[in-house]
Amino acid sequence: MGPDQTVEMMRRLLTEAMLLSAPLLLSACLISLLVSLAQTLTSVQEQTLTAVPRLMVVFVVAMITLPWTVHRMVAFTIRLFHDFHRYLG
Numbered sequence: 001m002g003p004d005q006t007v008e009m010m011r012r013l014l015t016e017a018m019l020l021s022a023p024l025l026l027s028a029c030l031i032s033l034l035v036s037l038a039q040t041l042t043s044v045q046e047q048t049l050t051a052v053p054r055l056m057v058v059f060v061v062a063m064i065t066l067p068w069t070v071h072r073m074v075a076f077t078i079r080l081f082h083d084f085h086r087y088l089g
Helices: 003-042 048-082 084-088
Strands: none
Touching (some): 003 048
């Protein structure tokens, strides 16, 4: 396996990882922004108010996107095994 094939495989892997993590990261950022705005407007500076809603929202989004995530991971793995002969030599 040459360097160009390694770079191509890593590029595909990182692209897939970013695509799969995007819904969770975006939902966590959005809820953190909303909670921070609410804390600023009400002058309540409790640390648990940011962690608990973020964990709940990320859990809900993870459960909603789980079928899509599993489908993408299985498709990526099948594609990787299907193209495996290219990487052997």
